[in-house]
Amino acid sequence: MNSAISDPLTSDRRQKIIHLNTALCRIFDIRYPIFLAGMAGGPGTVSLTAAVSNAGGLGTLGAAYMEPKAIRTAIRDIRKLTNAPFGVNVFVARTPDDNSRTPEVQQELNAMRAKLGIPQVVAEDVKTPDHFEQQIAVLLEEKVPVISTAFGVLPPHMTEQAKAAGIRIVTMVTTVDEAILAEQAGCDAIVAQGSEAGGHRGTFDITHRPMGSNIGTMALVPQIVAHVQVPVIAAGGIMDGRGLVAALVLGAQGVQMGTRFLTSIESGAHIAYQHKLLASTEESTVITNVFSGRPARGISNEFITMWDQNGVEPLPFPTQNTATRDIRNAAAKEHNSDYMSLWAGQGLRLLTAGQSAGHIIQETIDQAQTILTQIKSS
Numbered sequence: 001m002n003s004a005i006s007d008p009l010t011s012d013r014r015q016k017i018i019h020l021n022t023a024l025c026r027i028f029d030i031r032y033p034i035f036l037a038g039m040a041g042g043p044g045t046v047s048l049t050a051a052v053s054n055a056g057g058l059g060t061l062g063a064a065y066m067e068p069k070a071i072r073t074a075i076r077d078i079r080k081l082t083n084a085p086f087g088v089n090v091f092v093a094r095t096p097d098d099n100s101r102t103p104e105v106q107q108e109l110n111a112m113r114a115k116l117g118i119p120q121v122v123a124e125d126v127k128t129p130d131h132f133e134q135q136i137a138v139l140l141e142e143k144v145p146v147i148s149t150a151f152g153v154l155p156p157h158m159t160e161q162a163k164a165a166g167i168r169i170v171t172m173v174t175t176v177d178e179a180i181l182a183e184q185a186g187c188d189a190i191v192a193q194g195s196e197a198g199g200h201r202g203t204f205d206i207t208h209r210p211m212g213s214n215i216g217t218m219a220l221v222p223q224i225v226a227h228v229q230v231p232v233i234a235a236g237g238i239m240d241g242r243g244l245v246a247a248l249v250l251g252a253q254g255v256q257m258g259t260r261f262l263t264s265i266e267s268g269a270h271i272a273y274q275h276k277l278l279a280s281t282e283e284s285t286v287i288t289n290v291f292s293g294r295p296a297r298g299i300s301n302e303f304i305t306m307w308d309q310n311g312v313e314p315l316p317f318p319t320q321n322t323a324t325r326d327i328r329n330a331a332a333k334e335h336n337s338d339y340m341s342l343w344a345g346q347g348l349r350l351l352t353a354g355q356s357a358g359h360i361i362q363e364t365i366d367q368a369q370t371i372l373t374q375i376k377s378s
């Protein structure tokens with residue numbers, strides 16, 4: 001038997017595999033191996049991004065739904081708040097709108113509109129603007145330190161341009177095959193997203209897997225580590241220093257955390273959403289495609305229950321996302337979490353209220369360091 005496998009904590013190996021200043025930190029020029037997940041749609045604010053970067057992690061702006069002009073402004077605002085590196089996250093899925101079943105879907109959505117007292121929508125086509133080219137153009141022009149992607153890899157010409165501009169690229173994946181594709185496409189690090197993760201599943205192609213690939217973080221990370229050379233960042237259910245150390249032991253060089261920051265002081269998550277998060281448990285979330293047409297993990301609520309009872313297939317992404325937007329916005333206005341998308345991972349009982357993002361980072365690092373010291377002296 002391979003002795004490194006049978007006795008992984010011999011002192012030599014301990015020194016080699018478990019420390020917080022990983023190669024990832026050097027590649028991304030950060031103090032601590034913690035990435036803030038880009039969280040599109042409100043939670044991931046400029047101030048949250050800058051706070052994580054200032055605390056030594058890599059803050060990431062969730063820009064997927066932002067117009068190019070707004071992204072440029074946000075990047076400049078981040079730069080006013082920090083000199084440290086940060087990332088901007090976008091979606092690379094570019095499927096055109098599919099309105100083949102829009103009348104049927106709008107009929108179901110109208111039942112929810114009626115409950116919220118907002119105008120019914122007749123069967124007109126849904127139109128989603130495609131900002132992708134311009135979003136990337138802004139990121140290149142502004143020379144952001146890091147571009148991170150979900151749902152796939154950047155097209156080759158964009159990867160080349162990013163590399164020429166000295167921009168690092170991070171791709172989120174949910175399987176070993178996707179990780180290999182991401183490495184071949186030239187990314188500098190891979191986020192291995194386990195099924196515990198909040199928000200959208202990063203699965204590249206959901207044609208034959210409408211609910212995405214859902215491998216747990218514990219199983220996914222070491223298998224991806226074994227198949228790629230670039231650093232792997234573990235994501236999904238990681239909420240504190242214990243999760244960070246566990247990820248490092250599995251061979252990851254860092255973690256990406258989303259849910260943990262949703263109730264931080266700098267979070268842009270709606271207050272009703274934050275209340276729901278703090279009142280929820282590991283049993284509260286489901287993976288659903290009813291809000292956007294792509295699978296995502298969030299707290300179960302009336303929107304999901306009502307839709308699941310109707311037996312109607314949601315429209316593909318991004319059409320379903322655009323079609324449900326008026327409902328989600330009206331619910332947010334009314335502070336009604338029954339009809340909002342409440343993206344969240346499975347680590348919900350580990351959430352804390354009233355902490356700054358910097359405090360969360362420091363607490364996570366202190367806890368990880370304490371655990372590592374205990375391991376070393378045992």
Ligand SMILES: Cc1cc2nc3c(=O)[nH]c(=O)nc-3n(C[C@H](O)[C@H](O)[C@H](O)COP(=O)(O)O)c2cc1C
Pocket residue numbers: 037038039040041043062063064089090149150172193196197198199200235236237238256257258259260262343344345346347
């Ligand atoms: C509210 C929320 C929004 C998210 N939005 C995005 C996004 O826009 N882009 C992205 O790549 N990942 C997004 N994610 C997924 C994260 O990248 C990451 O995989 C996840 O947060 C890790 O699991 P955790 O939430 O248990 O920490 C989102 C996650 C949450 C919780």
